[in-house]
Amino acid sequence: MSRKHNFCAGPAALPESVLQTAREEMLDWHGAGLSVMEMSHRSPEVVGIAERAEAALRELLGIGDDYAVLFLQGGASTQFSAVPLNLLGDKRSADYVNTGQWSKKAIAEGKRYAEVNVVASAEDSNFSIIPAQESWQLGADAAYLHYTPNETIGGVEYFWVPEVDAPLVADMSSTILSRPIDVSRFGAIYAGAQKNIGPAGLTLVIVRRDLLGRASELCPAMLNWQVAADNDSMYNTPPTYALYLAGLVFDWLKAQGGLAAMETINRRKAEKLYAAIDGSGFYANPVELASRSLMNVPFTLADDSLDKTFLAEAESADLLNLKGHRSVGGMRASIYNAVSEASVDALIAFMQDFEQRYG
Ligand code: PMP
Numbered sequence: 001m002s003r004k005h006n007f008c009a010g011p012a013a014l015p016e017s018v019l020q021t022a023r024e025e026m027l028d029w030h031g032a033g034l035s036v037m038e039m040s041h042r043s044p045e046v047v048g049i050a051e052r053a054e055a056a057l058r059e060l061l062g063i064g065d066d067y068a069v070l071f072l073q074g075g076a077s078t079q080f081s082a083v084p085l086n087l088l089g090d091k092r093s094a095d096y097v098n099t100g101q102w103s104k105k106a107i108a109e110g111k112r113y114a115e116v117n118v119v120a121s122a123e124d125s126n127f128s129i130i131p132a133q134e135s136w137q138l139g140a141d142a143a144y145l146h147y148t149p150n151e152t153i154g155g156v157e158y159f160w161v162p163e164v165d166a167p168l169v170a171d172m173s174s175t176i177l178s179r180p181i182d183v184s185r186f187g188a189i190y191a192g193a194q195k196n197i198g199p200a201g202l203t204l205v206i207v208r209r210d211l212l213g214r215a216s217e218l219c220p221a222m223l224n225w226q227v228a229a230d231n232d233s234m235y236n237t238p239p240t241y242a243l244y245l246a247g248l249v250f251d252w253l254k255a256q257g258g259l260a261a262m263e264t265i266n267r268r269k270a271e272k273l274y275a276a277i278d279g280s281g282f283y284a285n286p287v288e289l290a291s292r293s294l295m296n297v298p299f300t301l302a303d304d305s306l307d308k309t310f311l312a313e314a315e316s317a318d319l320l321n322l323k324g325h326r327s328v329g330g331m332r333a334s335i336y337n338a339v340s341e342a343s344v345d346a347l348i349a350f351m352q353d354f355e356q357r358y359g
Contacts, residue, residue, distance in 0.1 A: 005343040008321035009152055009296060010174070011194040013338040018248040036244045046240050050233065053247030060253055063183050063206060068229040070205040071243055074222075076102075076173045076192035079203065080109035082223040083146060083169055083188065086207075088114055089214035091143035095119045095166060097136070100127040100151030101327060106171060110146065113216070117142065127154040130291045133162055142166045144187060150175035150293055152195075153325040155285070155332065157293040161185045167211055174295050176204070177253060178337060179263035187211050188225075195295070196337050198246035201239040253337065262337055269335050269344045270294040276348045282359040283351060300330040306358055307331070317350050319343075 006013040029036050032045055039046050054069050063069060072078075083106075084094060094114040096107045098121035110116045117139040120131035138145070144167045150157040152174040162168060167187025176189070177196040183189065183206060193202035205225060212226040221227050227235050256262060274292060277283040283299045285292065301310060310331065314322050324330040335344055 002318075004318040004320050005339075005346055006320050007333040007335065007339065007343070007347065009195070009325070009332060009334040010192070011200045012196075012334060012336045013343075014198070014245070015249065015252045015338045018245065018252050018338075021248055022245060037241045039240065041234055041237050041240050046244075047232075049240075049244050049247055050238070053243055053250060056247060056250035056254060057204075060177065060250060060259055061181065061183055061206070066209055067183060068205075068207050068209055068212065068225070070207065070225060070228045071233040071238055071246075072203040072205055072228060073201065073239055075200070075203055076171055076190060077105065077109075078223065079171070079190040079205065080106045081112070082205075082219075082225065083144070083190070084110050084113035085219035085223055086215045086225045087167065087169065087188070087211060088143045088216060091141055093117055093139050093142055095139050095142040095145040095164070097121075097131070097145070097147040097162075098123060099130055099148055099156055100154040101325070102151055102153065102171060102173070103148045106146055106148065114143070119145070122156070126286070127151065127156060128286045129288045130156055130158055133160075136162075138164060138166075144169045146171070150295055152296050152334075153298075153328060153332075154287070155293040155296040155298040156287050156291045157295070159290065167208070174334075174336075175293075177259060177262065178266050178295055180259040193242060193246060195334070196249075198249050199242045202242035202246055249338075265341065266294045266335070266337070269339070269341050270297065273297050273333065273335065273344055273348060276351060280351070280355055280359075282355040295336055296332060296334050298324055298328065298330060298332040302359070304330070309358070310354060313354060314347075314350060317346075319347055319350055322347075 026035055092115050095117050098118050107116055119136040119138055122129050122131055145164045146169045148171045169188045172189050173191045174195050176191045188207040190205045194200035207225050215224045277285050277299050282302045285299045311323055322331050324332040
């Protein structure tokens with residue numbers, strides 16, 4: 001068996017040891033005589049798997065008891081609607097920061113329910129910067145402020161947490177678990193699982209409990225965070241196997257030394273890749289230095305007629321999924337937790353060799 005280097009933006013690489021454990025436990029989980037996939041979600045086995053996954057996540061992120069942890073479905077995109085449906089309460093407007101394609105999707109969906117006030121937009125700079133908070137035009141009576149701490153497509157990341165009076169809501173899909181965060185700064189955090197948490201199909205919401213109970217009457221039960229919290233995320237059948245795998249990923253993260261250790265590794269991986277890009281004279285990354293993502297590294301070639309050749313040769317060298325998002329073109333290397341430093345080294349070596357031959 002040979003596993004290739006996977007730079008996919010999502011669904012993304014999973015730790016090999018997690019996949020091995022899943023394989024070993026596939027047919028007969030811990031002597032139960034069944035696969036986790038075949039068990040009732042109400043069984044003590046699956047309830048235990050869910051409880052242990054939640055406990056491990058709470059430990060990794062330092063989540064206090066005043067926060068509910070919800071394991072949901074529908075992807076982060078469903079939360080674009082769930083956020084206003086759960087948090088508007090008796091207010092009419094909500095603040096949003098526009099830093100890229102994912103912010104824009106959240107804004108478009110938010111507009112169905114709320115008067116959306118875009119407090120700042122980086123669209124003028126082609127989403128290559130994060131607008132400084134001093135420039136934000138905050139609304140007077142916003143129910144919450146929504147932002148995207150890491151834009152997966154543009155590769156821009158906040159290395160600071162906004163200071164606002166309204167509850168802070170963050171789409172952390174592509175940054176969660178990549179480094180420590182202070183959960184107590186947030187009203188709600190949500191993320192699709194398929195980057196740093198586990199396989200697609202699972203969606204994580206972390207919400208401060210005092211924000212529960214303000215959902216709109218029109219909020220479907222399936223999107224209502226209070227309903228999920230009251231039912232331990234088992235209002236309906238949860239994605240049990242994805243949850244089981246997420247639990248294995250959380251255990252793996254703990255074994256790596258937790259999120260502080262992941263941050264050290266992730267910074268080293270990103271720094272060497274950006275250094276290779278900046279030092280080349282052939283590759284370029286458009287993002288301002290202070291906001292370069294640790295997880296998603298977009299880059300272009302000096303001559304874009306070489307893009308196809310680059311991708312084909314990369315694939316022959318077992319370097320997969322380097323094509324940039326269809327909306328921006330160029331290349332993008334996503335280097336989430338489970339992408340090893342050896343994979344980043346292999347990519348850099350390939351890029352340098354390619355430049356020598358074509359540059
Ligand atoms: N937000 C961000 C920042 C994302 O990267 C993605 C997916 N790439 C989404 C939202 C949408 O997630 P999902 O596909 O789980 O709906």
